[in-house]
Amino acid sequence: MDNQLESVRETLLMGPGPSSVFTEVYQALARPTIGHLDPKFIEIMDGIKTFLQQILRTRNRLTIPISGTGSAGMETSFVNLVETGDDVLILINGVFGKRMQDVASRLGARVDALEFEWGKPVDPDQVKKQLAKKRYKLVAIVHAETSTGVRNPVGEVADLLKDNDALFLVDTVTSLGGIPVEADLWQADAIYSGTQKCLSCPPGLAPLTFSEKAVQKTLQRKTKVPNWYLDLTMIVNYWEGSKRAYHHTAPINMLYGLYQSLFNILTEGLENVFARHRECHLALVASLESSGLEMLVEPEFRLPMLNSVKIPAGVDEAKVRQKLLDDYRIEIGSGLGPLAGKIWRIGVMGHTARLENIKRFTDALNQILS
Numbered sequence: 001m002d003n004q005l006e007s008v009r010e011t012l013l014m015g016p017g018p019s020s021v022f023t024e025v026y027q028a029l030a031r032p033t034i035g036h037l038d039p040k041f042i043e044i045m046d047g048i049k050t051f052l053q054q055i056l057r058t059r060n061r062l063t064i065p066i067s068g069t070g071s072a073g074m075e076t077s078f079v080n081l082v083e084t085g086d087d088v089l090i091l092i093n094g095v096f097g098k099r100m101q102d103v104a105s106r107l108g109a110r111v112d113a114l115e116f117e118w119g120k121p122v123d124p125d126q127v128k129k130q131l132a133k134k135r136y137k138l139v140a141i142v143h144a145e146t147s148t149g150v151r152n153p154v155g156e157v158a159d160l161l162k163d164n165d166a167l168f169l170v171d172t173v174t175s176l177g178g179i180p181v182e183a184d185l186w187q188a189d190a191i192y193s194g195t196q197k198c199l200s201c202p203p204g205l206a207p208l209t210f211s212e213k214a215v216q217k218t219l220q221r222k223t224k225v226p227n228w229y230l231d232l233t234m235i236v237n238y239w240e241g242s243k244r245a246y247h248h249t250a251p252i253n254m255l256y257g258l259y260q261s262l263f264n265i266l267t268e269g270l271e272n273v274f275a276r277h278r279e280c281h282l283a284l285v286a287s288l289e290s291s292g293l294e295m296l297v298e299p300e301f302r303l304p305m306l307n308s309v310k311i312p313a314g315v316d317e318a319k320v321r322q323k324l325l326d327d328y329r330i331e332i333g334s335g336l337g338p339l340a341g342k343i344w345r346i347g348v349m350g351h352t353a354r355l356e357n358i359k360r361f362t363d364a365l366n367q368i369l370s
């Protein structure tokens, strides 16, 4: 019998995620599985909570990884914080804002969507006007819109909400570990992320933090959280306190992986990690532009970890990606929605963000295009 796994080859992951995984994370994943209530494992969980507080820049007590990918973090935030009939405002300029709208709508929230052109940032002036029109229970924004490569001005939107009752929810799936995420400074009430973008772990966990205000909202719900698996009022009893009650079996080895990736990032130092992303981004843009290619997003709002470049006229974009994968073992992403066929999305996330990787990719692309 053939084992299909034997022919899996290492790929330089330069798409919108997953990113290349730290070697130490692969080693961590292979450590012996122990019990999810083993005191040693509880120590590791406590370590993860502390590391997450550091990388999210928060003192929030409720700071834990959710079992599931980034979207599970999104779902956890909405199912715990939203009740039927709540007025919710979602700021949308790409796929992930749209996904938030879908998730909130399924919960029976009254969702207003403030939409902006894909490839352009959310405009705080328009948000301000909308906030003056209605009182919202929750306002949600995506920090790094992976579908376009836009960095949204979360700090400015946060300032608009500082004397507003609305809960503030921020998606940092792609930004965390690549650019500063300032949970406490923003006074964000809920933030979620994912492991396979700038944290350079395989997909499978969603770091999440809730402010005290968000915790209170969850505890004071009129109705039960409508999702058993993601109900934080139960999950916290496993992650906190002296009892550590079983809720669902923690994905032990994935949590080893997350522990190790956070360990790597914090050991390198957050500022150094951000600088490495920026340096690689600038090198990539310089090389693409010197080859005559054009970036989609204005420099001020570009994400270092997700670079959208316009596809030159007459080029079969899918063929180029196929050749990159087949001949060079490099993966990049295509455009989504209105940008399908118009851009490539080049990820420079986490462990992928190394100058030698940028050179390997741009050399390959230049060869293919010529």
Ligand SMILES: *Cc1c(COP(=O)(O)O)cnc(C)c1O
Pocket (backbone or CB within 6 Å): 017, 069, 070, 071, 072, 074, 096, 142, 144, 145, 146, 147, 171, 172, 173, 174, 194, 203
């Ligand atoms: C990738 C991503 C998600 C979804 O994460 P999954 O791990 O694919 O579930 C959500 N938001 C943003 C901004 C993302 O980039």
